[in-house]
Amino acid sequence: xxxxxxxxxxxxxxxxxxxxxxxxxxxxxxxxxxxxxxxxxxxxxxxxxxxxxxxxxxxxxxxxxxxxxxxxxxxxxxxxxxxxxxxxxxxxxxxxxxxxxxxxxxxxxxxxxxxxxxxxxxxxxxxxxxxxxxxxxxxxxxxxxxxxxxxxxxxxxxxxxxxxxxxxxxxxxxxxxxxxxxxxxxxxxxxxxxxxxxxxxxxxxxxxxxxxxxxxxxxxxxxxxxxxxxxxxxxxxxxxxxxxxxxxxxxxxxxxxxxxxxxxxxxxxxxxxxxxxxxxxxxxxxxxxxxxxxxxxxxxxxxxxxxxxxxxxxxxxxxxxxxxxxxxxxxxxxxxxxxxxxxxxxxxxxxxxxxxxxxxxxxxxxxxxxxxxxxxxxxxxxxxxxxxxxxxxxxxxxxxxxxxxxxxxxxxxxxxxxxxxxxxxxxxxxxxxxxxxxxxxxxxxxxxxxxxxxxxxxxxxxxxxxxxxxxxxxxxxxxxxxxxxxxxxxxxxxxxxxxxxxxxxxxxxxxxxxxxxxxxxxxxxxxxxxxxxxxxxxxxxxxxxxxxxxxxxxxxxxxxxxxxxxxxxxxxxx
RNA sequence: UGCCGAAUGGUGUAACGGUAGCACAACGGUCUCUGACACCGUUUGUCUAGGUUCGAAUCCUAGUUCGGCAACCA
Numbered sequence: 164x165x166x167x168x169x170x171x172x173x174x175x176x177x178x179x180x181x182x183x184x185x186x187x188x189x190x191x192x193x194x195x196x197x198x199x200x201x202x203x204x205x206x207x208x209x210x211x212x213x214x215x216x217x218x219x220x221x222x223x224x225x226x227x228x229x230x231x232x233x234x235x236x237x238x239x240x241x242x243x244x245x246x247x248x249x250x251x252x253x254x255x256x257x258x259x260x261x262x263x264x265x266x267x268x269x270x271x272x273x274x275x276x277x278x279x280x281x282x283x284x285x286x287x288x289x290x291x292x293x294x295x296x297x298x299x300x301x302x303x304x305x306x307x308x309x310x311x312x313x314x315x316x317x318x319x320x321x322x323x324x325x326x327x328x329x330x331x332x333x334x335x336x337x338x339x340x341x342x343x344x345x346x347x348x349x350x351x352x353x354x355x356x357x358x359x360x361x362x363x364x365x366x367x368x369x370x371x372x373x374x375x376x377x378x379x380x381x382x383x384x385x386x387x388x389x390x391x392x393x394x395x396x397x398x399x400x401x402x403x404x405x406x407x408x409x410x411x412x413x414x415x416x417x418x419x420x421x422x423x424x425x426x427x428x429x430x431x432x433x434x435x436x437x438x439x440x441x442x443x444x445x446x447x448x449x450x451x452x453x454x455x456x457x458x459x460x461x462x463x464x465x466x467x468x469x470x471x472x473x474x475x476x477x478x479x480x481x482x483x484x485x486x487x488x489x490x491x492x493x494x495x496x497x498x499x500x501x502x503x504x505x506x507x508x509x510x511x512x513x514x515x516x517x518x519x520x521x522x523x524x525x526x527x528x529x530x531x532x533x534x535x536x537x538x539x540x541x542x543x544x545x546x547x548x549x550x551x552x553x554x555x556x557x558x559x560x561x562x563x564x565x566x567x568x569x570x571x572x573x574x575x576x577x578x579x580x581x582x583x584x585x586x587x588x589x590x591x592x593x594x595x596x597x598x599x600x601x602x603x604x605x606x607x608x609x610x611x612x613x614x615x616x617x618x619x620x621x622x623x624x625x626x627x628x629x630x631x632x633x634x635x636x637x638x639x640x641x642x643x644x645x646x647x648x649x650x651x652x653x654x655x656x657x658x659x660x661x662x663x664x665x666x667x668x669x670x671x672x673x674x675x676x677x678x679x680x681x682x683x684x685x686x687x688x689x690x691x692x693x694x695x696x697x698x699x700x701x702x703x704x705x706x707x708x709x710x711x712x713x714x715x716x717x718x719x720x721x722x723x724x725x726x727x728x729x730x731x732x733x734x735x736x737x
Numbered sequence: 738u739g740c741c742g743a744a745u746g747g748u749g750u751a752a753c754g755g756u757a758g759c760a761c762a763a764c765g766g767u768c769u770c771u772g773a774c775a776c777c778g779u780u781u782g783u784c785u786a787g788g789u790u791c792g793a794a795u796c797c798u799a800g801u802u803c804g805g806c807a808a809c810c811a
Contacts, residue, residue, distance in 0.1 A: 183751055246810060303809060310807060315738040348809055358740045360807045369809035386811050412741055434742085441748085489760065491750050493743090496804050500748045503761055511776060548774070579772070588770060602746050622770045633770050698798045702771045732770045
């Protein structure tokens with residue numbers, strides 16, 4: 164983990180070569196070096212209106228990462244809950260769970276913008292008193308009309324020159340609930356001719372007689388993001404306020420507010436590029452639609468790029484942190500190949516995950532020279548490179564299942580597996596040779612008759628004879644039958660956000676993103692898998708016992724990611 | 738047409754005026770009781786045009802392309 168003070172790597176000549184810093188960490192380092200700040204206070208400020216996704220993980224790793232890297236650094240978790248119409252406690256709970264699961268700790272520093280409503284109101288009063296804010300009675304449409312366009316300046320509201328006294332009174336009456344939703348707003352008095360639209364007398368407060376998930380009906384007046392965020396940052400003593408690129412044009416307003424009220428602490432906003440990933444969407448609105456339209460089974464559907472979806476899919480917190488480190492922080496609007504994410508999880512799971520055998524698409528094999536009633540217990544290593552992982556015993560019998568894809572009646576040149584007359588190794592067991600191919604009336608292969616070589620017990624031939632292929636298997640009579648879900652990418656195109664020829668992301672959903680295998684044949688020990696437990700099913704991929712649908716003694720498995728498959732590529736070239 | 742920002746191999750990212758490097762992907766090979774892992778190797782890049790300089794991915798100028806911005810959303 165990169166969460167230490169030591170971010171240097173040793174070199175051959177013993178000089179410490181510092182790991183390169185991203186541009187934000189460079190600014191932070193400079194501010195610390197110059198004495199501008201004694202340490203860092205960062206914050207992760209989600210709006211509780213949806214579940215966290217992998218893009219949020221990038222921001223979480225950045226903000227909490229910086230706090231961990233600097234002596235005395237802290238990172239706040241702050242809910243930006245200023246729009247009661249869209250927000251809900253369900254989301255604050257899930258967000259807290261996800262941040263913790265990712266491995267970060269906000270300690271005592273958990274805050275809600277709604278806790279600052281009274282203070283914020285005071286700042287608004289301050290602005291009104293100094294003649295820098297006014298109550299406007301224009302309708303929503305009228306305000307839009309007065310705003311002008313990017314190329315044409317706007318025009319002043321007729322209410323712009325009300326006296327501070329009148330504004331103060333009106334603002335108080337807005338708070339008291341005397342006016343209906345939408346009839347009045349508080350606006351900053353800046354410049355209707357500014358080339359930056361956000362500076363054309365932006366709305367600071369609107370009336371919304373909606374129950375707030377935390378303040379209930381205490382308020383009917385809610386502050387807007389631009390007013391709330393900078394002041395919340397200042398109230399909390401945030402030193403570096405890190406946000407995504409779309410807020411770049413908001414920065415002059417962020418600074419304007421802080422310049423025009425009395426504050427003790429001056430945060431600096433710095434913007435970086437949000438994450439985009441191939442074959443998925445990362446917008447709360449689009450993810451919400453997928454959930455609401457039932458295109459997926461909820462926010463934590465393992466196909467979703469949400470933190471909860473990835474967790475259920477079997478991703479580890481470490482793999483997501485490592486992914487975030489790999490993609491870095493820049494201002495370049497990039498589209499990251501999902502292969503990078505998949506690499507992170509394979510890397511992590513390869514080292515840590517015990518191996519098991521499972522047959523997803525079974526083909527029965529009868530070992531004709533093996534005793535009918537004999538059950539032989541074979542020892543199988545739990546990890547090929549880590550003896551500490553120990554061994555387990557797997558039963559071997561006359562009838563076993565192998566993967567259908569591991570047999571070909573007319574094998575091409577580079578096929579190393581089973582075929583008529585061919586010998587292969589059954590992993591941890593014996594060499595077997597295929598003698599007979601049994602078919603049904605339709606000509607489909609239903610069964611293979613093979614013979615085993617007793618001399619090859621455990622998988623090695625005393626005569627030194629080699630086989631090119633090793634395949635996995637499960638004893639037919641001992642097989643534990645379980646549901647296994649194979650997940651694939653949610654969309655069929657690299658960038659579902661690109662709306663070509665009238666198509667939207669919904670037109671690119673992958674109809675085969677989920678394949679359910681009702682009764683895969685698993686080695687018996689897997690019946691005891693605990694929810695959330697991860698395994699590598701040898702030669703297939705990494706799987707995780709589903710945390711939601713598994714029952715005691717009856718786990719259901721999700722495929723996290725496949726193993727790399729050189730044969731699949733070879734074959735694809737045909 | 739206004740404002741803000743960004744451009745380095747297929748993808749992501751480094752270089753801070755001095756040999757364009759790393760990871761992923763792809764391709765070839767070695768190894769192998771997982772066609773995995775590991776290991777070795779190969780291909781591919783500084784948006785364009787000028788300028789400054791002994792020397793430019795880096796500095797300057799102009800252009801091109803891409804992204805963001807006109808909720809009483811965040």
